[in-house]
Amino acid sequence: METHFITITLHECSARYGLSEADVREFVDLGLLDESTTPGAIQGEADHVARLARLHHDLGMSKEAIDIIVAMRRRLVALQEALAQQTARTTQLERFLRGSGPVIDTDL
Secondary structure, three states, X not given: OOOXXXXXXXXXXXXXXXXXXXXXXXXXXXXXXXXXXXXOEEEEEHHHHHHHHHHHXXXXXXXXXXXXXXXXXXXXXXXXXXXXXXHHHHHHHHHHHOOOOOOOOOOO
């Protein structure tokens, strides 16, 4: 899955995602969005900005609730990555024990 990072002004963000400039500034203050080096702009994943807008507008969630949801999602993604790594290591060990494959160093 390809990640698309964008740099977008507050005005463009308002037009594209329906977030007011005040909402965007609050998301930045909460650490949910990153300020760009360009004045009056943010940067981040396009999907992430769309997800924040959807949670805020479509589901009517407060910014504090969105902060909790984003933190839980980040933790879930980290756990999924760790599980994938451990699954690969287990598969590698099983192949080695059966004598059907080399051991590859997978230090991450």
